[in-house]
Amino acid sequence: MNDLLAARSQMALSLGFHIIFACVGMVMPFFMAVSHYQWIKTKNDVYKNLTKAWSKGVAIFFATGAVSGTVLSFELGLLWPTFMKHAGPIFGMPFSLEGTAFFIEAIALGFFLYGWDRFNKWFHWLTGVVVGVSGLASGILVVSANAWMNSPAGFDFVDGEYRNIDPIKAMFNDAWFSQALHMSLAAFVATGFAVAGVHAILILQKKNVVFHSKAFKIAAIFAAVAAVLQPISGDFSAKDVAVRQPAKLAAMEAHFHTQKSAPLIVGGIPDMQKKKVNFAIELPGMLSFLAHGDFESEVKGLDTIPEQDQPPVPIVHYAFQIMVGCGVIMFLISLIFFIALLKKHWFYSRWLPRIFAIALPLGFIAVEAGWTVTEVGRQPWIIQGIMRTADAVTPMPGIVWSFYTFTFVYISLSAVVIFLLYRQIKMVPFIYDTSENRPITKS
Amino acid sequence: MEYVVITYLYLAILLYVVLGGADFGAGIIELFTSQRNIGQTRRTLYHAIGPIWEANHMWLIIVIVILFVGFPLIYSELSIYLHIPLLIMLMGIIARGTAFVFRHYDAVKDDMQELYNKVFVWSSFITPFFLGVIAGSTISGHINRESNTYLETYIFSWLNWFSLSVGLFTVALCGFLASVYLVGEAESENDRMRFVHKVRQMNVIAIGSGVLVFVAAVVDEIPLLTWVFAEPVGLAAVIAASGSLLFMWQWMKTQNMMGPRVLAGFQVTMILLAISYSHFPNFVILHGGDALSLLEHTAPPKTMQALALALLTGSVFILPALFYLYYSFKKKDSESYTER
Numbered sequence: 001m002n003d004l005l006a007a008r009s010q011m012a013l014s015l016g017f018h019i020i021f022a023c024v025g026m027v028m029p030f031f032m033a034v035s036h037y038q039w040i041k042t043k044n045d046v047y048k049n050l051t052k053a054w055s056k057g058v059a060i061f062f063a064t065g066a067v068s069g070t071v072l073s074f075e076l077g078l079l080w081p082t083f084m085k086h087a088g089p090i091f092g093m094p095f096s097l098e099g100t101a102f103f104i105e106a107i108a109l110g111f112f113l114y115g116w117d118r119f120n121k122w123f124h125w126l127t128g129v130v131v132g133v134s135g136l137a138s139g140i141l142v143v144s145a146n147a148w149m150n151s152p153a154g155f156d157f158v159d160g161e162y163r164n165i166d167p168i169k170a171m172f173n174d175a176w177f178s179q180a181l182h183m184s185l186a187a188f189v190a191t192g193f194a195v196a197g198v199h200a201i202l203i204l205q206k207k208n209v210v211f212h213s214k215a216f217k218i219a220a221i222f223a224a225v226a227a228v229l230q231p232i233s234g235d236f237s238a239k240d241v242a243v244r245q246p247a248k249l250a251a252m253e254a255h256f257h258t259q260k261s262a263p264l265i266v267g268g269i270p271d272m273q274k275k276k277v278n279f280a281i282e283l284p285g286m287l288s289f290l291a292h293g294d295f296e297s298e299v300k301g302l303d304t305i306p307e308q309d310q311p312p313v314p315i316v317h318y319a320f321q322i323m324v325g326c327g328v329i330m331f332l333i334s335l336i337f338f339i340a341l342l343k344k345h346w347f348y349s350r351w352l353p354r355i356f357a358i359a360l361p362l363g364f365i366a367v368e369a370g371w372t373v374t375e376v377g378r379q380p381w382i383i384q385g386i387m388r389t390a391d392a393v394t395p396m397p398g399i400v401w402s403f404y405t406f407t408f409v410y411i412s413l414s415a416v417v418i419f420l421l422y423r424q425i426k427m428v429p430f431i432y433d434t435s436e437n438r439p440i441t442k443s
Numbered sequence: 444m445e446y447v448v449i450t451y452l453y454l455a456i457l458l459y460v461v462l463g464g465a466d467f468g469a470g471i472i473e474l475f476t477s478q479r480n481i482g483q484t485r486r487t488l489y490h491a492i493g494p495i496w497e498a499n500h501m502w503l504i505i506v507i508v509i510l511f512v513g514f515p516l517i518y519s520e521l522s523i524y525l526h527i528p529l530l531i532m533l534m535g536i537i538a539r540g541t542a543f544v545f546r547h548y549d550a551v552k553d554d555m556q557e558l559y560n561k562v563f564v565w566s567s568f569i570t571p572f573f574l575g576v577i578a579g580s581t582i583s584g585h586i587n588r589e590s591n592t593y594l595e596t597y598i599f600s601w602l603n604w605f606s607l608s609v610g611l612f613t614v615a616l617c618g619f620l621a622s623v624y625l626v627g628e629a630e631s632e633n634d635r636m637r638f639v640h641k642v643r644q645m646n647v648i649a650i651g652s653g654v655l656v657f658v659a660a661v662v663d664e665i666p667l668l669t670w671v672f673a674e675p676v677g678l679a680a681v682i683a684a685s686g687s688l689l690f691m692w693q694w695m696k697t698q699n700m701m702g703p704r705v706l707a708g709f710q711v712t713m714i715l716l717a718i719s720y721s722h723f724p725n726f727v728i729l730h731g732g733d734a735l736s737l738l739e740h741t742a743p744p745k746t747m748q749a750l751a752l753a754l755l756t757g758s759v760f761i762l763p764a765l766f767y768l769y770y771s772f773k774k775k776d777s778e779s780y781t782e783r
C-alpha cells in the first residue's frame with residue numbers, strides 16, 4: 001500500500017466511522033424530545049424511562065462522536081496539508097460557524113444529561129431540543145464544506161493561485177443545498193431504521209413489550225417520513241451532479257458512451273476493458289430523464305472525460321446501486337408502515353417488527369455507500385477540477401502505519417460501543433420496567 | 444480584524460489549558476491516589492467534571508479551526524513537522540474521552556471498570572504530555588524546513604530535551620490545576636485535607652519541572668531566559684505568578700473555594716504570557732532563527748473578517764450559556780454541600 005492510498009483509506013475510515021456517530025448524535029435528540037414531551041404531557045412513566053434509557057445510549061455515542069470529530073479536524077492537516085493550506089481560508093467559514101454549533105450542543109447536552117429533576121421541566125425539555133437543532137445545524141455546515149470540494153466556488157483560480165477569496169460565496173456553493181438536504185434526511189432514515197430495528201427485535205423476543213412498542217413507534221415514524229422523501233431528494237441530487245460533475249454521474253451509472261435517450265442501467269458488472277456493462281437491466285431513456293428531466297436529452301459518458309480524470313468506475317457504480325437499492329427497499333417498508341398505522345391489526349402483527357428487524361442496518365449501509373459515491377466519484381480530484389488528491393497528500397512517509405493504528409483503534413472502539421449498547425439493552429428490564437412481568441432476580 | 448482573531452486564538456488556547464488542563468489533571472490525580480482513597484476521589488471527580496466535560500474540550504477544536512481558517516500555513520506546517528506527536532495526542536484524546544464516558548455509562552459495573560480506569564488515567568497523562576511537547580516544539584527552533592532526512596524532519600523536530608521537559612511541566616500544571624479545583628469540591632473535611640496535600644505535592648512537582656524546562660532550554664540553546672526575564676512584561680508576569688502563589692496558600696486555609704481556583708488559573712495565564720509575549724507575533728520559531736508570524740501568515744482579508752465576525756457572534760451565544768452551565772451546577776452543588 002503506498003502512502004497516498006494509505007492516507008485515503010485512513011480518511012475514509014475516520015469519516016466512515018464518524019458519520020455513524022454524527023447521525024445518531026443529530027437524530028436521537030429529536031426522538032428523545034418526542035418521548036420526553038409525551039412524558040410531560042401524559043405523566044406516563046414509561047416515556048420518562050424511555051427518554052432516560054435512550055439518553056444513556058446517546059451519551060456513549062456523543063462521546064465517541066466528539067472524539068472522532070476532534071480527530072478529523074486534525075487529520076485534515078495531518079493527511080492533506082497542501083489542500084488545507086489553500087482550501088482552509090476558502091471553505092473554512094462553515095467550520096468556524098460549526099464550532100459555535102458544537103459548543104452550543106455540548107453545553108445543552110450538559111444541561112440535558114445532568115439536569116433531571118434540577119430544572120424547570122420545560123427548560124430541561126428545551127435543552128434537549130437545542131441539542132438536536134444545533135447537531136443538525138453542524139451537520140449541515142460540514143456538509144456544505146464537503147459540497148465545496150465537489151463544487152468549488154468563492155475564488156478565482158489564476159495561474160495556480162487562489163485569488164479574490166470570498167468565504168461566504170464558498171459556503172453557499174452550488175452543491176450545498178442538495179447535499180445538505182439529502183444528508184439530513186439520510187441521518188433520520190439511518191438512525192430511525194436502526195433504532196426501530198433494535199426495538200423491533202426486542203418486541204419479537206417479548207421483552208417489555210409496552211416499553212419497546214412506544215420506542216419503536218417514535219423511531220419508525222421519523223424513519224418512514226424521511227425514507228419516503230429520500231428518493232425525491234436523491235433525484236434532485238442526481239440532476240445536480242449531472243451538471244456539476246458529469247464524470248461522477250457517468251461513473252455512478254457506468255455510462256461509458258455519450259448518447260441521446262440514454263438507458264438507466266440497474267445492477268450489472270462494468271467491464272473496464274470493453275467499456276460495457278454485463279448482466280445489467282436497461283431501462284431505455286430513463287437515465288436521460290433522471291439526469292435532465294427529458295427522455296430524449298443527451299447524457300455525457302465517460303468517453304468525454306480524459307482517462308486520467310476518470311474516477312474508479314466499478315466502486316462508484318456498485319456503491320450507487322447499493323444506496324439506491326437500500327433506499328427503494330426502505331421506501332416500500334415505509335409505505336407498509338403507514339398503512340399499518342391505519343390498520344391496527346397490521347400494526348400488532350408479528351411480521352411488521354420482523355421486517356423492521358431485518359431492515360435494521362439498511363440505512364447505515366446506504367449512508368456509507370452514498371458517501372463512497374460522493375467521495376470516490378470525485379477522484380482523482382480533492383477539489384473538483386482544481387487540485388488533485390495526489391498533490392494534496394502529506395510528504396511524510398510511512399502513513400501506512402498510521403492507517404494500521406487507526407484501523408486497530410476504530411475496530412476496538414466499535415467493539416466496545418457495541419458491547420456497551422448490548423449491556424444497556426440487556427439491563428432495561430431491571431432498571432426501567434415497572435410492569436408486573438418484571439424479572440425478580442437481578443443478575 | 445487580525446487582532447480580533449489573534450485574541451480569540453490566545454484566549455482559546457488559554458481556556459483549553461486552564462479548563463481542559465484541570466480536566467486532564469483529574470486523571471493524573473487519580474493516577475497518584477492510593478488504592479484506599481480512590482473510590483472517593485473518583486466520585487468527587489465525576490461530580491466535578493461530568494456536566495462540563497464536553498464543553499471543556501471544545502476549546503481545542505476552536506483553536507484548530509482558528510488556525511486552519513485564519514493561519515493555514517502555520518496549521519499545515521505544524522501538521523507536517525509535528526505529525527507524530529499530534530498523532531499520539533489524538534490517540535490519547537480518543538482513549539481518554541471514550542474511557543471516561545464508558546466507565547460511567549456502562550450498565551453493568553464489573554471488571555471492565557478496571558480497564559476503563561487504566562485507560563483513563565494513562566491517557567490523562569499521555570495526552571497533556573504530548574500537548575506540552577507540541578507546544579514546546581513550536582518555540583524550540585528545532586523545526587527545520589531545510590532538513591532532508593526522515594529523522595531530522597519528523598523526529599528531532601519534537602524529540603529534544605526542551606520539548607520533553609515542557610511536556611512534563613504541562614502534566615504537572617494540569618495536576619496542580621486539578622488538585623486546586625478539587626479542594627473546593629471535597630465532601631468532607633478529611634477529603635479536603637487530602638486534596639490540600641495533593642496541591643502541595645503538585646505545586647512542588649510543577650516548580651521542579653519548571654526549573655527543568657529552563658535547564659533544558661540552556662542545554663538546547665534556546666534563549667528562554669532572555670525571553671522571560673529580559674522583558675518587563677515577562678518579568679512582571681513571573682513575579683505576579685509567584686506572588687499569587689503565596690496568596691493562594693494563604694487563602695487555601697479558609698473555606699473559600701473560588702479564590703484559590705481563580706488564582707491558580709491566574710498563575711497559568713501568567714506563565715503563558717511570560718513565555719509567549721516576547722516573541723509575539725511569532726507563533727512558531729523555526730531552525731536558524733526564522734519564524735512563522737501570526738501577522739504575516741494570515742488568510743486573505745475577507746476570510747479574516749468573516750472569521751472574526753463568526754467568533755464574535757459565536758461568543759454572544761456561547762459565553763452566557765456556558766456561564767449559566769457552570770453557575771447552575773456549581774450552585775446546586777454547594778447547596779447540597781451545606782444540606783449535608
Ligand code: HDD
Nearest residue numbers: 179183186189231234235237238324327366367370371374
Ligand atoms: C439513508 C441513506 C440514503 C438513501 C436511502 C439514499 N441516499 Fe443518496 N446519499 C446518501 C444517503 C442515502 C448520503 C450518504 O447522505 C449522500 C452522500 C453525500 C450526500 O450529500 O449524501 C448521498 C449521495 C447521493 C448522491 C450524490 C450526491 C453528490 O455527490 O452530491 C446521489 C446522486 C444520490 N445520493 C441519489 C440517491 C437516490 C436517487 C436515492 C434513491 C433512493 C438515494 N440517494 C437514497
Ligand code: HEM
Nearest residue numbers: 008011012015016019142145146371372375376381382389
Ligand atoms: C462523514 C461522511 C463522509 C464519509 C463517509 C466520507 C468518505 C470518504 C471516502 C470514502 C474518501 C476516500 C475517497 C478516495 O480517496 O477514493 C474520502 C476522502 C476525503 N474526504 Fe470524505 N467523506 C465524508 C465527508 C467528508 C466531509 C464532510 C469532508 C470535508 C469537509 C470530507 C473530506 C474529505 C477529504 C479531504 C478526503 C481526502 C481526499 C480525497 O480522497 O478526495 N469528507 N472521504
Ligand code: HEM
Nearest residue numbers: 021022025026061062065066069070072073102135139142
Ligand atoms: C458529513 C459529514 C459530517 C457530519 C454530518 C458531521 C456531523 C457531526 C455532528 C452532528 C456532530 C455532533 C454530534 C456528536 O457529538 O456526536 C459532530 C461532531 C464533531 N464533528 Fe462531525 N460531521 C461530519 C464530518 C466531520 C468532519 C469532516 C469534521 C472535521 C473536519 C468533523 C468534526 C467534528 C468535530 C470536531 C466534532 C466534535 C464536536 C463535539 O464535541 O460535539 N465532522 N459531527
